Amino acid sequence: FWDIGGDAPTLMNEASHFMVTNIAWDPTGRYVCSSNTYGGHSVENGYNMWNFQGSKVFEASLEGFIQFQWRPRPPSLLRDKDIKDIKKNMKSYTRDFEIKDKLSQSKASKELIEKRRAVYDEFMTYRRKKEKDLEVLKLQYSELRTEVVEEEYVEETVEFFMKEEVEPANQPE
Secondary structure, three states: OEEOOOOOOEEOOOOOOOOOOEEEEOOOOOEEEEEEOOOOOOOOOEEEEEEOOOOEEEEEEOOOOOOOOOOOOOOOOOOHHHHHHHHHOHHHHHHHHHHHHHHHHHHHHHHHHHHHHHHHHHHHHHHHHHHHHHHHHHHHHHHHHHOOOOOOOOOOOOOOOOOOOOOOOOOOO
């Protein structure tokens, strides 16, 4: 799948369909279908649907599959004058939709931030409770440690006797 819209063609993805006999793009140009028909081969008949980026969207194996055709794109319900007006005012429509998108994103962002804040506050409450519990345990432990009788230490001296021999490293022969 190649993107030829820029300065130089760019390979977007590589895909394969074993024993393909037909390829057909849909009328919108967003999807392509590769098929293996019964007329070409009698095994592994069916079709694969790919998006324009080369990712497989759907796969179907159909025994005796003969033909794949896209349904024709229906005629527009808009008059030619309406289409021209839409194309003429496309920048203002784009601006309006971008504003709506930003508002919906900021609303989603606010909800996400509020949810994260609630989880953080819950965690901090839990943490403070556990820190208090730890302080209580430390106090109890220190009280127990003071009641322990001190151990008696005995000092011992250990001596090792070693024999020392000196040998020259390199002796001339």
